[in-house]
Amino acid sequence: MAVPKRKISKARSRSRRAQWNLKTPQLGKCQNCGHRMPTHVVCPQCGHYMGRPLVDIGE
16 A cells, blocks of 8 residues: 655645635626626626526516
8 A cells, every 4th residue: 555655734735725725706797787796697686697598587
């Protein structure tokens, strides 16, 4: 079996794990109503995607 030749220090393993952080989702504006929403999704307010109506939002 493979065995590590040397001990990996705490600093080395912790600095590697420092990259695991979560990033905030990128928000874009709807071209129709200006609502802030995640990119590449149909707008939940007006139902438009890339300037075209795709979903009928009942009011």
